[in-house]
Amino acid sequence: MSAKRQADMAIIEAGLPANALYIDGKPIMGPDNKPLTSGEQDDVPSLAPGPVGNLTEPEKAPDKSKDYADYVRRTHQQGLTLEQQQQQRQSLLRAQVQRTVQGAGRALNGFQNGVGSLSMLGGIGLPLATIIVMLMLLIPVNGRTRFSWLWGVVTGTAGLPSAVVSGGVAGPGGTSSTDSGNFSTGTAKGGGGPSGATTMFMPMGLYLSTGLEGVQL
Amino acid sequence: MNPTPTSTLPNAGTGTALQWLTSWIAILLLLALLAKSSWGKPLVYYTLWLAVAFLALTHATDIASLINPSQAQQGGTTTSG
Numbered sequence: 001m002s003a004k005r006q007a008d009m010a011i012i013e014a015g016l017p018a019n020a021l022y023i024d025g026k027p028i029m030g031p032d033n034k035p036l037t038s039g040e041q042d043d044v045p046s047l048a049p050g051p052v053g054n055l056t057e058p059e060k061a062p063d064k065s066k067d068y069a070d071y072v073r074r075t076h077q078q079g080l081t082l083e084q085q086q087q088q089r090q091s092l093l094r095a096q097v098q099r100t101v102q103g104a105g106r107a108l109n110g111f112q113n114g115v116g117s118l119s120m121l122g123g124i125g126l127p128l129a130t131i132i133v134m135l136m137l138l139i140p141v142n143g144r145t146r147f148s149w150l151w152g153v154v155t156g157t158a159g160l161p162s163a164v165v166s167g168g169v170a171g172p173g174g175t176s177s178t179d180s181g182n183f184s185t186g187t188a189k190g191g192g193g194p195s196g197a198t199t200m201f202m203p204m205g206l207y208l209s210t211g212l213e214g215v216q217l
Numbered sequence: 218m219n220p221t222p223t224s225t226l227p228n229a230g231t232g233t234a235l236q237w238l239t240s241w242i243a244i245l246l247l248l249a250l251l252a253k254s255s256w257g258k259p260l261v262y263y264t265l266w267l268a269v270a271f272l273a274l275t276h277a278t279d280i281a282s283l284i285n286p287s288q289a290q291q292g293g294t295t296t297s298g
Contacts, residue, residue, distance in 0.1 A: 112256040116256040131268060131269055
């Protein structure tokens with residue numbers, strides 16, 4: 001064995017932990033050239049590299065043989081480090097997801113607390129009543145608003161037909177349609193008089209007096 | 218061979234009315250469910266006031282004629298004359 005080879009082997013042996021004999025990364029012989037028992041093998045650190053899948057890029061071997069021991073140790077440590085880094089990345093990702101979920105929950109709770117603390121003057125009934133009143137005042141039905149129809153019923157200028165009679169339509173208070181010539185009784189065949197021979201009916205539910213047309217609501 | 222007419226349904230407006238009715242029922246159910254929670258009740262409250270505001274905006278001329286009918290009539294005669 002040449003002197004250079006001996007020097008290289010000395011460097012390698014110096015780099016191995018506890019100067020043990022390794023076969024396939026498993027310690028077999030101790031520094032005193034005695035076989036190791038199973039318990040002693042556990043005390044000596046193994047040289048088995050980490051999982052191959054964890055190594056992203058194998059480190060390029062140095063040119064000089066004297067750095068081989070450092071290369072072996074560094075590669076061995078790099079395998080463990082990559083595995084640990086992968087576990088750390090997974091734990092970091094899990095922690096980040098947990099933080100995101102917790103932050104979203106806190107934001108939702110803050111929104112609920114903020115909205116729940118808003119004041120409601122009059123409660124929900126006030127805007128509901130306002131909408132109903134505005135609909136009655138603004139939305140026309142059969143030419144007039146509901147409030148206008150209500151006003152007509154109250155003042156007696158509008159109302160529901162009291163009865164359907166043969167030969168004419170009864171007006172307000174049960175009078176015949178001949179008493180209320182101004183009422184729009186629809187298709188009053190036969191003139192609406194009591195002497196009419198055909199049955200009369202109201203085309204709409206409400207009749208309207210012309211006297212209401214001058215009323216401003 | 219005569220082409221088959223496409224719009225021969227007798228009650229074409231029934232589907233539209235059903236859609237409106239279903240939409241309104243869904244909205245009312247949603248508002249009722251929201252009003253049960255402590256945080257949904259203010260949402261319903263201010264949504265109703267928003268509806269009042271929209272109704273007032275879209276019927277501004279009617280409201281103006283209700284408040285001051287004579288001025289509205291004068292404005293009408295002015296524009297027509």
